[in-house]
Amino acid sequence: xxxxxxxxxxxxxxxxxxxxxxxxxxxxxxxxxxxxxxxxxxxxxxxxxxxxxxxxxxxxxxxxxxxxxxxxxxxxxxxxxxxxxxxxxxxxxxxxxxxxxxxxxxxxxxxxxxxxxxxxxxxxxxxxxxxxxxxxxxxxxxxxxxxxxxxxxxxxxxxxxxxxxxxxxxxxxxxxxxxxxxxxxxxxxxxxxxxxxxxxxxxxxxxxxxxxxxxxxxxxxxxxxxxxxxxxxxxxxxxxxxxxxxxxx
Amino acid sequence: xxxxxxxxxxxxxxxxxxxxxxxxxxxxxxxxxxxxxxxxxxxxxxxxxxxxxxxxxxxxxxxxxxxxxxxxxxxxxxxxxxxxxxxxxxxxxxxxxxxxxxxxxxxxxxxxxxxxxxxxxxxxxxxxxxxxxxxxxxxxxxxxxxxxxxxxxxxxxxxxxxxxxxxxxxxxxxxxxxxxxxxxxxxxxxxxxxxxxxxxxxxxxxxxxxxxxxxxxxxxxxxxxxxxxxxxxxxxxxxxxxxxxxxxxxxxxxxxxxxxxxxxxxxxxxxxxxxxxxxxxxxxxxxxxxxxxxxxxxxxxxxxxx
Numbered sequence: 412x413x414x415x416x417x418x419x420x421x422x423x424x425x426x427x428x429x430x431x432x433x434x435x436x437x438x439x440x441x442x443x444x445x446x447x448x449x450x451x452x453x454x455x456x457x458x459x460x461x462x463x464x465x466x467x468x469x470x471x472x473x474x475x476x477x478x479x480x481x482x483x484x485x486x487x488x489x490x491x492x493x494x495x496x497x498x499x500x501x502x503x504x505x506x507x508x509x510x511x512x513x514x515x516x517x518x519x520x521x522x523x524x525x526x527x528x529x530x531x532x533x534x535x536x537x538x539x540x541x542x543x544x545x546x547x548x549x550x551x552x553x554x555x556x557x558x559x560x561x562x563x564x565x566x567x568x569x570x571x572x573x574x575x576x577x578x579x580x581x582x583x584x585x586x587x588x589x590x591x592x593x594x595x596x597x598x599x600x601x602x603x604x605x606x607x608x609x610x611x612x613x614x615x616x617x618x619x620x621x622x623x624x625x626x627x628x629x630x631x632x633x634x635x636x637x638x639x640x641x642x643x644x645x646x647x648x649x650x651x652x653x654x655x656x657x658x659x660x
Numbered sequence: 661x662x663x664x665x666x667x668x669x670x671x672x673x674x675x676x677x678x679x680x681x682x683x684x685x686x687x688x689x690x691x692x693x694x695x696x697x698x699x700x701x702x703x704x705x706x707x708x709x710x711x712x713x714x715x716x717x718x719x720x721x722x723x724x725x726x727x728x729x730x731x732x733x734x735x736x737x738x739x740x741x742x743x744x745x746x747x748x749x750x751x752x753x754x755x756x757x758x759x760x761x762x763x764x765x766x767x768x769x770x771x772x773x774x775x776x777x778x779x780x781x782x783x784x785x786x787x788x789x790x791x792x793x794x795x796x797x798x799x800x801x802x803x804x805x806x807x808x809x810x811x812x813x814x815x816x817x818x819x820x821x822x823x824x825x826x827x828x829x830x831x832x833x834x835x836x837x838x839x840x841x842x843x844x845x846x847x848x849x850x851x852x853x854x855x856x857x858x859x860x861x862x863x864x865x866x867x868x869x870x871x872x873x874x875x876x877x878x879x880x881x882x883x884x885x886x887x888x889x890x891x892x893x894x895x896x897x898x899x900x901x902x903x904x905x906x907x908x909x910x911x912x913x914x915x916x917x918x919x920x921x922x923x924x925x926x927x928x929x930x931x932x933x934x935x936x937x938x939x940x941x942x943x944x945x946x947x948x949x950x951x952x953x954x955x956x957x958x959x960x961x962x963x964x965x966x
Contacts, residue, residue, distance in 0.1 A: 468702040473662045483742030495742065570734025576662045578731060580703050580724065604727030 415593040436524045457588035471626040473576030482574040486564040489551035503536035509611040513553035521633040546601045572608040581605040665699040666732045740776045752781040756792035758806035760855030765821035802935045804924045817927040826917040827909040829895035841911040851893035
């Protein structure tokens with residue numbers, strides 16, 4: 412077996428171990444990083460350096476703010492069907508996750524957690540989507556391998572991510588580390604650019620306005636489930652009418 | 661990174677000049693420089709080597725140019741298709757072109773409209789400025805590309821597309837060619853050659869009064885170049901005209917020989933989907949939302965350049 416595949420396998424088995432833990436998402440994300448530091452020190456160190464570069468440039472200021480309208484999209488899901496934001500909003504609020512891809516352990520921990528929590532949260536007709544800069548082949552893998560009950564959309568060339576101010580370039584240091592672990596972004600994305608989005612979550616009300624957001628300039632952090640739950644119950648579910656057409660405060 | 665940062669980067673990499681790129685993007689040069697610097701900080705390296713007169717892309721800039729171009733182009737597509745225009749068909753756009761005005765300043769915007777409506781039919785109607793105004797009034801065309809139409813009708817609204825600079829062009833053997841710069845009065849007795857409807861020439865003729873021997877309207881720019889080369893008169897030509905070696909440009913003292921080429925439409929009239937998109941594209945590209953204002957000349961002026 413090639414060395415890079417062996418290294419990737421080790422990270423994958425660590426992932427399975429952490430995913431099975433009975434911990435909050437934030438704790439799992441921290442545990443994963445802490446233990447991965449022992450088995451993939453070069454990968455985690457390159458991430459550290461990339462995070463330091465990105466957190467110094469105030470990326471959150473570029474993304475849509477709470478109270479502003481989320482830019483629209485019309486993107487293909489893994490079956491090739493176009494999904495647009497307007498149609499999703501017609502059915503209720505939307506939780507939009509911008510993710511890095513099927514290879515990213517932090518994304519997988521987050522999305523699996525969200526998938527497990529959805530039935531328990533009793534959110535009513537809330538649409539959850541994940542947008543990844545990968546071809547449909549790999550967006551399908553992300554959905555299948557993690558049992559995601561929601562749609563994963565392909566954002567070619569990070570075009571939609573750019574309307575949100577989220578794309579970043581991996582940088583040579585990170586690219587070298589990716590290569591050592593067989594993380595082949597050009598193959599996954601169908602584009603040789605080595606770009607990736609800053610992971611983010613937007614909770615969007617039915618009129619299309621952002622009610623809560625989380626911008627992961629630290630690419631290992633994600634919006635806590637409790638926060639999603641709190642904002643949804645506060646905004647929509649606190650009244651007898653479960654889904655008023657206008658948002659109440 | 662953000663769309664405008666990439667747009668500025670692409671403009672500088674095309675023009676290799678921060679000042680001209682800023683003009684092209686309709687922002688101040690410090691604002692453009694700042695945006696590019698922030699982008700460089702985020703990328704962790706310089707995109708340009710800034711040398712006086714020799715600004716050029718670094719290795720990193722060359723590598724990222726096609727990547728960022730693709731990202732930007734796709735983002736434009738996403739934005740436009742999200743407007744759910746994509747499904748309509750049988751779309752047409754009627755545009756009037758005033759004599760002597762080219763379509764060039766509008767073509768990149770039309771290209772973006774065509775990206776959204778691939779089957780769009782663009783029909784061009786050429787005529788005098790009065791013809792164009794008449795077509796606009798009757799609704800035969802939705803837009804006119806012209807110059808100086810603002811004060812002709814109160815319901816006109818306008819988007820500036822380009823500013824065209826003119827100079828006089830004379831044969832190198834002509835006595836005026838040795839002067840480089842002349843007063844308008846020095847043109848007395850000269851025969852002026854210009855494309856039809858050129859209001860700059862009308863201003864010169866007006867100032868000279870009866871002194872001007874002749875003013876000839878010549879249909880095309882190349883014909884004017886040939887006539888000047890044949891010692892037939894003094895040409896009034898855009899600065900962008902390529903001149904043969906035996907012709908020379910001369911400036912006119914204290915006269916502003918430039919004119920705005922604008923896109924005109926009828927204010928308050930319901931627009932077709934393609935027309936709405938063209939207006940939207942213009943607003944987006946020119947960097948700010950249009951604010952209607954009454955110009956000094958009474959017409960409705962939408963100034964996008966501020």
